[in-house]
Amino acid sequence: MKFALIDDHQMVREGFKALIEEEDPDWQVTFEASSYNECLHNIDDVDCCVIDISLPDRNGxxxxxxxxxxxPCAKRIILxxxxxxxxIQRALDLSVDAYLSKRDAADELITAIHAIAKNQLFLSPSINTHFLKPQKTDSVLDKLTxxxxxxxKxxxxxxxxxxxSQVIDIMPKTAHVHRASIMNKLNLTSQIQVTKLALEKGVILIDEIG
Known part of the structure; x- marks a missing residue:
């Protein structure tokens, strides 16, 4: 099995690499990255990816x-x-294979890999099991195209x-029209309300707010 380690701390990657390669002679870390951008341009042909949720350029x-x-066939483990x-809900909505609490990851990573190899979802024991049932997208956001x-977002x-307009390469006037439509559809009147709703619905995470 070939592994990818995506974490911006080299020492962390080295530790997980040692754990993985010592567990099974057929397990090998073949790709390492410290950012979303490195994965975007370089990742290829791995069976399992271990991904830290906190990266310098994008969320894990x-x-x-x-x-x-x-x-699409690669297993994905979130740390x-x-x-x-x-x-946790957002991770489950992405159909990740495992979600590990970082404080327990060193003890649980190998167990998680064995579990997901059997197509079993693995969550750290410290995570409440009611997260096992993904929720449907709230209808209020279904109003948006x-x-x-x-x-x-x-x-x-x-x-x-x-x-x-600059991020998604559209005209500023078009961006303003979209913003007005969003505010109207969701009955929102301020930036704070937009951010609060997005957090409540899991569209963004707290560390994504600029």
Whole structure:
């Protein structure tokens, strides 16, 4: 089995690499990265990815989503210091294979790998089991088109309409029109309300707010 380690701390990667390669002679770490950007351009042909949720350029769940699109057969393990419902729910919505509390990861990583190799979902024992049942997307956000949902997330992160236009390469006037439509559909009147709703629905995580 070939592994990818995505963590911005080299010592952490070295520790997990030692754990993995000592467990089984057929297990080998073949790819390491410290950021989303490195994964975007370089990751290829691995069976299991161990992903830290906190990366310098993007959230680790965005890396998990990227890998799910590029390597749909690869298993994905999230390592996180966060045990709040919104983080875990978002990971489950992405169909990750394991979510480990970072404080327990050194003890649980190998157990998790064996579990997901059998197509079993693995969550750290410290995580409440009611997270095992993914919730449906709230109907209030179903009012938004895919483009509006993309812009809603950027607005919630703190981008203004002009910045949104630059990020997704649309005209500033178009971004303002989308913003007005979003605010109207969701009955929102301020940036704070946008961010609060996005956090409540798990669209963004607290460390994604600029």
């Amino acid at each position: 769940l965005e890396v998990a989503q990227l890998i799910g699109e590029k390597l 996180s210091m966060y045990e709040e419902k919104s983080y 895919p483009r509006e949902l993309e812009i809603f 950027l607005l919630a992160q703190g981008f203004n309409a002009k910045q949104v």
